[in-house]
Amino acid sequence: MSDIPYEVKVVARSEAERNELLGAAPTLSLRDVLASGGYRLVEDVPEELFDLPWERFAPDCVVEGRTESGAGPSEAVPDRQAEHPAELRDGQAVRFAYWEHIEQVASLLRNGLPVLVVTEKLVVTHLWTEMTSSADLRPVLLEDPQGAAAAAVEDPPAGQEVAVLSGMVDPLRAEAGVRADRLTQLRGLLERHKDGDVIVLPHLDLLCGGQDLGRHAEARELVELLYEYPDRLVLAFADTSLPLPHVLAERFSVRVSISGVPPTVPVPHRPDAPRVPLGVALVTADEANCFENFSPRDFHKHVAGLNPVRMRQAMRYAHQVHSEPRPEGGRPSVRDLRGTLRSFKAKQSTMFEVPDVTLADIGGYDDVKREIEQALAIVTGARQLPAELESVRGELVPRGFILHGKPGTGKTLFAKAIANIMDATIQVVSGPEVLNMYVGESERMVREVFAAGRRSAPSVIVFDEFDAIASARSNRQDGGTRVGNSVVAQILTEMDGFRPEVQMLVIGTTNRIDMIDAALQRPSRFRSIHIELPDLAARRQILRHHAGRYHVKIEDELLELISGATDLWNGDELRSLMRDAAIEENLHRRPPTALQMGKLVGRIQHERRQRKAEQ
Known part of the structure; x- marks a missing residue:
């Protein structure tokens, strides 16, 4: 029987009943525990599970009307009272999800403060429209490279004029020439600025041409131009993955960072109204009814890293995939929805995949396995924390693991299994792939990897050969060491910027744990797990597992002998043995007798001795 706990979602009537449920005797059956109070299962549980002991379950228990983050009933609309919208456009989704940010920026603009918003480009058009409208200012938009910025606006504010400078930009013109033309346009906007206007720069990051001001004369001119008119009200946007020169960012009084989606959203223009769960406000009635036992409370953790536009695309895709009648009847389950959302997120990038290893x-x-399951129980919410610990949940959730051990012990397999437990996508990055000879490029690669992971949350990022990019920093002045120091510093920065509500893990695999920088091995960053060579019992299980995979029929007595004869073998060598046995049986008609298996074991032992001699 599997040791993996079964997840059950339970609603209690009060905080006291919730604590009683979590503290129930481990030997009681699920049936007896539920009968001890007024508990309600959110999702159906197979009948055969009701007689299993309570210790076999990972309960997700919440108080009725309480949000996932622990907020009281007065702060969120209970699922049974909330209503899903009949239809929802992308602009409305952005408005709901980011209304607090929109109001914050609008307030700053009304007070004459220039603002830089760091967010994904997919939501920029919707954001500047809402922000300038809420601030009651006239937006003056710098034209995009194709001269079509105004045409991209969805639902321009009523009674407002969007000022766009005329003139098409030749798409074949060199990049530097395009930026020069746009700077000329920007100078005209700054010179003709009037009271009540706000100059909108949707792509400030592209306009400056990167973080290195020394590469582009246009970038230096942009800095001079913006500082030449310090009293002009400017609203600018930059993508999270594209760095800005520090001196350019300093031109703005306030920098606001917007990413992902929150668990609950406010009602626009109604500050006293209860907050609405994301799974209600941004999911239409048809989409919610499509999936059996759809739970708005649990929905957020599967889309936390997506921006509202991407989230709506994912839900439309899932609804379209599962709206057709099923041959077996009934509605698709929530698990079907999770699988489709995970597949959708994996398709956003060729770097991500959906793991199938458990x-x-x-x-x-x-x-x-037990250590990993206990750590992931907090990450996934399978083990509900007491109410008094919810405020420090972010400190209890592990940010990553370092899996270290000899080659072939299955470190990458464990990483894929972890992603599977989390219903997450996985991105495997080879450590040397991150390193680049050009200054700043290695750090940019690290930022892009983490940014992609946040967008695809829940996600697992695996740095294979972690020691190649995370080796201990030194005071030596050679270029290679300076690059390594910068990469380690960038990884530390990204790790410290994790958001608790975005389920994302970083896993480093290495054969040389002694080379990893000490700062990365702090308990608050990476948790170290040693994957040793398999012992006798583990070798027996590994051999039996691969014998089943390759359909090798082998007697238990012979399997026991092989297990004893393969001391100090790693999992990859054991798999190779059963693979060779399958080839011999099916292609050469040599069944896995004791003599035949002895020959195969001897051949691999000979190869091991040869490798050792060469080393």
């Missing part, structure tokens, strides 16, 4: 597919290593 802990059950990895033979042996029971202690390692």
